[in-house]
Amino acid sequence: MSDDNIEQGANTLHTRFRPILIGILIVGLGSALLIFLFAEIGPANPLGEPGESKMYVHDMVLYGGKTNMVMGEFSEWLGSLWHGKRLAFTVAAITLLLAAAFYYFFAPLPPDESNNND
Numbered sequence: 001m002s003d004d005n006i007e008q009g010a011n012t013l014h015t016r017f018r019p020i021l022i023g024i025l026i027v028g029l030g031s032a033l034l035i036f037l038f039a040e041i042g043p044a045n046p047l048g049e050p051g052e053s054k055m056y057v058h059d060m061v062l063y064g065g066k067t068n069m070v071m072g073e074f075s076e077w078l079g080s081l082w083h084g085k086r087l088a089f090t091v092a093a094i095t096l097l098l099a100a101a102f103y104y105f106f107a108p109l110p111p112d113e114s115n116n117n118d
Contacts, residue, residue: 017107017108020102021102024098025099027095028092028094028095028096028098028099029092029095031091031095032088032091032092032095033088035085035087035088035091036089039085039087039088042083051073051076057069060072
């Protein structure tokens with residue numbers, strides 16, 4: 001492959017870079033906004049939350065120790081990120097991470113000065 005073809009492919013990517021990045025941000029943040037606006041609060045558990053019971057906490061510590069209790073709380077927290085308004089914040093955070101990764105890996109580099117001197 002000649003250098004002209006490589007430069008032409010790089011220029012094509014550079015011209016598409018900004019619209020792709022803006023598209024990622026618009027779609028992701030727009031989706032997060034829609035989720036936030038239309039998210040409903042789920043019904044409360046009529047039996048109460050199991051983690052609030054002293055017997056439940058005692059059994060969790062008895063069977064698995066403190067690590068089991070911490071992992072149970074972590075699992076509940078992680079599961080809560082995928083419902084309601086928290087889902088909107090999760091989608092927004094994932095969008096920003098994806099856009100930052102795209103910018104980091106595909107941003108056009110400044111021209112190499114050593115090639116201009118040849």
